[in-house]
Amino acid sequence: MTSLNEGLIPHTAFRKHIAIVGRRNVGKSSLINAIAGQDIALVSDVPGTTTDPVYKTLEVKPLGPVTLIDTPGLDDEGLLGQKRVERAKRALYKADAAILVVDDKPGPFEDFIVNLLRSLNIPFVIAVNKSDIAEKKQQLAMDYKTFGVPVVEVAATKKTNMTELVQVLSSLMPEEEERPLVAHLLGPNKTAVLVVPVDKAAPKGRLIMPQVEAIRDIIDHGGVAVVTRPPELEETLKKLSYKVDIVVTDSQVVMDVDKVVPPEIPLTTFSILEAANKSDLTMFLEGIEALEKLQNDDCVAVVEACSHVPTCDDIGRVKIPRWIEEKLHLKLQYKFFAGKEFPEAENLEGCKLIIHCGGCVLTRNMFMRRMQLAKRLDLPVVNYGMLISYLHGSLEKAIKPLLSGGYPPATGGKTAILPGSSGVSTPFK
Numbered sequence: 001m002t003s004l005n006e007g008l009i010p011h012t013a014f015r016k017h018i019a020i021v022g023r024r025n026v027g028k029s030s031l032i033n034a035i036a037g038q039d040i041a042l043v044s045d046v047p048g049t050t051t052d053p054v055y056k057t058l059e060v061k062p063l064g065p066v067t068l069i070d071t072p073g074l075d076d077e078g079l080l081g082q083k084r085v086e087r088a089k090r091a092l093y094k095a096d097a098a099i100l101v102v103d104d105k106p107g108p109f110e111d112f113i114v115n116l117l118r119s120l121n122i123p124f125v126i127a128v129n130k131s132d133i134a135e136k137k138q139q140l141a142m143d144y145k146t147f148g149v150p151v152v153e154v155a156a157t158k159k160t161n162m163t164e165l166v167q168v169l170s171s172l173m174p175e176e177e178e179r180p181l182v183a184h185l186l187g188p189n190k191t192a193v194l195v196v197p198v199d200k201a202a203p204k205g206r207l208i209m210p211q212v213e214a215i216r217d218i219i220d221h222g223g224v225a226v227v228t229r230p231p232e233l234e235e236t237l238k239k240l241s242y243k244v245d246i247v248v249t250d251s252q253v254v255m256d257v258d259k260v261v262p263p264e265i266p267l268t269t270f271s272i273l274e275a276a277n278k279s280d281l282t283m284f285l286e287g288i289e290a291l292e293k294l295q296n297d298d299c300v301a302v303v304e305a306c307s308h309v310p311t312c313d314d315i316g317r318v319k320i321p322r323w324i325e326e327k328l329h330l331k332l333q334y335k336f337f338a339g340k341e342f343p344e345a346e347n348l349e350g351c352k353l354i355i356h357c358g359g360c361v362l363t364r365n366m367f368m369r370r371m372q373l374a375k376r377l378d379l380p381v382v383n384y385g386m387l388i389s390y391l392h393g394s395l396e397k398a399i400k401p402l403l404s405g406g407y408p409p410a411t412g413g414k415t416a417i418l419p420g421s422s423g424v425s426t427p428f429k
């Protein structure tokens with residue numbers, strides 16, 4: 001969600017995330033050091049040295065900016081070991097690609113990891129490590145070729161074959177799908193007015209990521225972006241002598257902006273554009289429907305994808321619960337989660353809805369895997385922005401440009417009762 005932190009967070013959403021997985025002591029950390037060309041991961045002969053996933057950001061040619069995720073061994077044992085395995089598995093939900101490191105014949109663990117990677121649609125290469133040790137050479141690469149994925153023999157401690165490994169990995173990376181944020185709703189020579197609140201929550205001297213991305217997307221596609229603050233919006237619209245084709249606003253001021261924007265000008269929010277761009281608008285609409293069925297004392301999970309320091313008027317912890325109570329007269333129980341990892345299933349037990357932040361630090365892959373997890377748990381999800389628009393009676397208007405502008409019409413006439421509509425079902429079309 002728009003917050004002080006959003007503009008300050010490193011651009012993890014633009015980095016490829018590569019998970020290094022395998023059993024304990026196969027040389028995963030050594031491999032990370034060899035790829036990086038420097039000692040950035042702790043290496044030890046003691047099995048299980050990496051107890052939590054460790055994230056290392058670096059530049060790797062030809063991949064560009066990447067985050068390497070050093071994961072604990074997936075064969076860890078005992079109660080603590082199982083916890084580490086769980087964390088390693090959850091770290092995989094962030095991966096765009098993976099390297100499975102092995103140093104012995106394939107066994108049930110390798111089968112398990114391969115199946116896990118396949119079930120998550122994560123492309124991967126198998127690195128047969130310690131290929132400098134004579135007895136390890138025999139047959140291993142051949143054995144692993146039966147998995148039907150590229151196999152590269154490496155010796156991490158001697159940095160042997162790193163270039164080949166990275167090149168193979170690079171060839172597996174899915175092509176970047178071009179997903180315009182707002183340009184597909186406009187086209188060349190069209191004008192968008194972007195409404196950007198500059199309040200206490202705004203980072204000093206800069207715009208936040210969704211705002212920057214929207215401006216870049218518009219000008220990249222030959223459009224015109226006019227940026228203004230909410231108090232100047234009315235005057236800005238009057239002054240413009242040419243047609244405004246869309247107004248995009250921060251969700252938190254959507255209700256004020258809606259009052260100013262003439263009905264003939266399409267209006268949407270940065271959050272809705274982001275939701276359509278990197279997650280699943282249809283699932284979020286289902287989340288709104290689930291919200292409508294909630295009753296007092298039902299439990300909902302508020303999930304944020306980073307652990308920023310909450311402010312006294314924090315959007316997830318304070319404003320959203322307050323608005324839900326004011327607008328829907330619902331007193332709910334809240335569980336709050338913040339951080340890189342999606343909450344574990346056991347912690348979401350009893351929750352009837354997930355209210356998720358905008359996920360500015362997440363790649364589309366990461367967000368979609370979070371949605372998959374929620375689906376598996378049969379938990380509906382809505383994001384902050386759509387929820388705020390809904391609570392302020394502006395969702396129907398704000399989502400319209402997306403539904404009529406080429407977003408997959410998966411809602412199929414889905415209905416939702418909007419506050420202030422006197423309980424009348426309003427089809428989103």
Ligand code: SF4
Binds near residue numbers: 003358359360
């Ligand atoms: S990850 Fe979520 S909570 Fe953190 S700054 Fe981005 S939108 Fe806000």
